[in-house]
Amino acid sequence: MSDPPVAAAAPATAPIARLPTRLINQIAAGEVVTRPAAALKELVENSLDAGAGRIEVSVEEDALSFSVRDDGVGMAADDLVLAVERYATSKIRELDDLQRLTTRGFRGEALAAIAAVSRLEIVTRTPDALEGLRLRVSGGQASPPEPCAANPGTTIAVRDLFFNTPARLKFLRAAVAEWGHMLQAFVRQSLTRPDVAFSIRWRGRPYLDLPAGQSIRDRLAQVLPTGAGQDLLSLDLTLHEVRVTGAVTGPRTTRRDRRHQYAFVNGRPIVFRPLMFALEEAYRGLIMTQRYPMAAVMLTLPGELVDVNVHPTKEQVRFRNEALVAGAVHRAVLEALRAADLVPRLQMPPPGAGLKLAAPPMPKDGTRPATRTAAPAPPLRLDQPDLTDASRDGAQPGDQLDFIPGFGLPGESQGTEGTNPPPSPPPPSNTPAGPAPVPYAEPVARDEASLIERLRRLPHPPRMLGQVAETYLLAEAGAEGMLVIDQHAAHEKILYLRYLHAAERPDGIQVQPLMIPHSIDLAPEDEPALETLRPALAEAGFELEPFGGRTWLVQAIPVLFDRLDVPAFLRDLIDDVGQGDLPREMRRLRERICARAACRAAVKAGDRLAPEEMQRLLHDLLGTADALRCPHGRPTLLLLTRDQLDRQFGRLG
Numbered sequence: 069m070s071d072p073p074v075a076a077a078a079p080a081t082a083p084i085a086r087l088p089t090r091l092i093n094q095i096a097a098g099e100v101v102t103r104p105a106a107a108l109k110e111l112v113e114n115s116l117d118a119g120a121g122r123i124e125v126s127v128e129e130d131a132l133s134f135s136v137r138d139d140g141v142g143m144a145a146d147d148l149v150l151a152v153e154r155y156a157t158s159k160i161r162e163l164d165d166l167q168r169l170t171t172r173g174f175r176g177e178a179l180a181a182i183a184a185v186s187r188l189e190i191v192t193r194t195p196d197a198l199e200g201l202r203l204r205v206s207g208g209q210a211s212p213p214e215p216c217a218a219n220p221g222t223t224i225a226v227r228d229l230f231f232n233t234p235a236r237l238k239f240l241r242a243a244v245a246e247w248g249h250m251l252q253a254f255v256r257q258s259l260t261r262p263d264v265a266f267s268i269r270w271r272g273r274p275y276l277d278l279p280a281g282q283s284i285r286d287r288l289a290q291v292l293p294t295g296a297g298q299d300l301l302s303l304d305l306t307l308h309e310v311r312v313t314g315a316v317t318g319p320r321t322t323r324r325d326r327r328h329q330y331a332f333v334n335g336r337p338i339v340f341r342p343l344m345f346a347l348e349e350a351y352r353g354l355i356m357t358q359r360y361p362m363a364a365v366m367l368t369l370p371g372e373l374v375d376v377n378v379h380p381t382k383e384q385v386r387f388r389n390e391a392l393v394a395g396a397v398h399r400a401v402l403e404a405l406r407a408a409d410l411v412p413r414l415q416m417p418p419p420g421a422g423l424k425l426a427a428p429p430m431p432k433d434g435t436r437p438a439t440r441t442a443a444p445a446p447p448l449r450l451d452q453p454d455l456t457d458a459s460r461d462g463a464q465p466g467d468q469l470d471f472i473p474g475f476g477l478p479g480e481s482q483g484t485e486g487t488n489p490p491p492s493p494p495p496p497s498n499t500p501a502g503p504a505p506v507p508y509a510e511p512v513a514r515d516e517a518s519l520i521e522r523l524r525r526l527p528h529p530p531r532m533l534g535q536v537a538e539t540y541l542l543a544e545a546g547a548e549g550m551l552v553i554d555q556h557a558a559h560e561k562i563l564y565l566r567y568l569h570a571a572e573r574p575d576g577i578q579v580q581p582l583m584i585p586h587s588i589d590l591a592p593e594d595e596p597a598l599e600t601l602r603p604a605l606a607e608a609g610f611e612l613e614p615f616g617g618r619t620w621l622v623q624a625i626p627v628l629f630d631r632l633d634v635p636a637f638l639r640d641l642i643d644d645v646g647q648g649d650l651p652r653e654m655r656r657l658r659e660r661i662c663a664r665a666a667c668r669a670a671v672k673a674g675d676r677l678a679p680e681e682m683q684r685l686l687h688d689l690l691g692t693a694d695a696l697r698c699p700h701g702r703p704t705l706l707l708l709t710r711d712q713l714d715r716q717f718g719r720l721g
């Protein structure tokens with residue numbers, strides 16, 4: 069629109085000229101070698117293509133010089149000279165070869181591109197040659213190969229990457245950040261071939277040393293953050309022509325970002341977001357929002373169903389049938405979670421270890437304690453192994469409560485980088501796909517439905533006993549035992565389903581105009597977010613109007629949302645957009661709106677409830693389908709079984 073006049077623009081009359089090869093290579097390097105990690109990836113791929121059994125990477129201080137050594141087939145003199153030329157490849161000869169491709173490379177441009185923007189040295193020896201050869205290329209200018217001493221295989225050393233392209237150099241981040249990208253690229257490659265040994269060093273210090281002959285699961289365990297490897301579930305499922313293998317972490321081992329999610333197609337690392345969404349979808353209700361599982365998903369499918377030649381880096385792909393591939397991934401993960409019996413459990417100290425359910429000290433005058441925080445926390449911990457000596461010999465399966473959806477773990481809520489070690493090694497999870505295919509979106513934890521059923525079928529409905537710390541409700545559930553309810557989570561779930569139900573009714577939602585509109589002031593960066601949300605909000609019954617400046621008015625809200633703190637609710641949603649975390653699909657958006665509204669409208673921890681309110685909440689909760697988790701995946705309700713109580717009091721062996 070208002071581009072400044074380009075003074076240096078070539079006059080249209082300049083004669084057309086062929087670009088010199090070196091310039092072409094430098095231009096190509098802009099696509100293939102965007103940063104050190106991209107060059108490293110290409111070199112490692114070449115080593116894999118050369119049949120290496122061991123690949124050693126070493127990265128220098130500044131992350132701009134690095135080397136890759138392999139024990140592969142090496143190159144003879146003629147090949148060596150050709151290797152650094154553009155479009156020189158030993159891997160394909162005709163277009164049809166692309167569909168039968170077994171190598172990573174095929175475009176024959178990586179080495180030429182790297183050589184064009186660095187000082188490159190290749191030392192190589194074929195197994196039957198008596199000596200090695202050395203070739204040096206600097207800024208695309210090659211000197212003739214000369215003989216040298218070398219072991220069989222190839223070592224390619226890149227020095228001073230981008231030394232002759234200062235513009236590119238300027239875009240790089242600090243060495244440590246570039247090193248991070250390199251490590252990530254290395255890990256991705258190492259996951260494609262767990263049979264090959266890989267090692268990587270930075271500044272002389274070894275970072276990863278991955279032995280040959282590993283299983284994908286062991287390899288993944290070694291490259292994931294400490295601890296995560298103990299909570300891996302294997303994937304193995306075939307849907308039509310798509311086979312899904314690999315491994316994922318269990319729902320209690322999650323991260324704040326998707327950095328540890330790896331996808332591969334026919335052994336090639338790819339970037340394909342929809343696959344990861346399909347994967348995460350399988351965990352819905354099992355993990356908290358904004359937490360992500362770690363995964364290595366390997367897809368194997370016929371070459372004609374996938375196009376790998378979409379981009380020079382060969383990391384982008386197109387699938388002939390994307391929905392099928394995403395569906396296969398979703399189902400594979402769902403089955404792995406199911407097979408691992410991810411019905412969460414509450415770890416209890418064994419009998420005799422002392423279950424200190426001390427009553428809160430009540431002031432003598434009968435008033436309630438001054439602060440809520442003074443209420444002693446009973447030593448019940450979700451999914452946390454009790455490490456006292458007594459528990460080690462006394463713990464037994466019967467000491468686990470039967471059904472609790474307990475994924476709201478300490479490590480999770482802190483949002484730390486750490487992972488929560490599972491209490492016990494995960495059960496074998498590589499069960500064969502059963503004969504009856506699993507429906508697409510059935511609840512994963514199989515005991516949950518039956519628990520709610522059992523509670524509903526009790527001869528007398530559960531009876532509310534009272535409120536603890538103004539946060540939890542206690543109820544007696546006949547022969548089942550005792551219920552502990554998180555009042556906020558439970559109410560949130562009830563409201564969520566009620567809102568969702570209303571929002572999905574074809575006759576729409578009853579809207580209530582506000583006598584006094586809510587006003588909300590936006591930051592400049594929030595306005596596009598609100599514009600994005602407006603249609604979905606309107607559909608859900610929220611009428612918003614710009615008022616001038618950055619102020620918006622909420623003129624009407626759905627009748628249902630009577631308790632809603634509207635400005636706070638809108639802020640939550642806007643934050644979701646800002647974090648790129650809002651689904652585009654209308655249905656999902658609606659769910660999110662309902663979840664956010666429910667969270668804001670529900671009673672909070674710390675709200676004092678009247679007896680009728682408590683009883684009502686319990687009643688509504690038991691009338692709720694899938695009542696055991698709040699919309700964020702936290703548990704709403706725990707059961708302390710009769711058996712459990714008996715055991716704790718020494719009434720049962």
Ligand SMILES: Nc1ncnc2c1ncn2[C@@H]1O[C@H](COP(=O)(O)OP(=O)(O)O)[C@@H](O)[C@H]1O
Binds near residue numbers: 156
């Ligand atoms: N580490 C290596 N060992 C043996 N040959 C190699 C190695 N790296 C590169 N080559 C040879 O150099 C050629 C060019 O490599 P490259 O530019 O990456 O293109 P491509 O991998 O697409 O063929 C390869 O086809 C291969 O023959």
Ligand SMILES: [Mg+2]
Binds near residue numbers: 113114
């Ligand atoms: Mg290559």
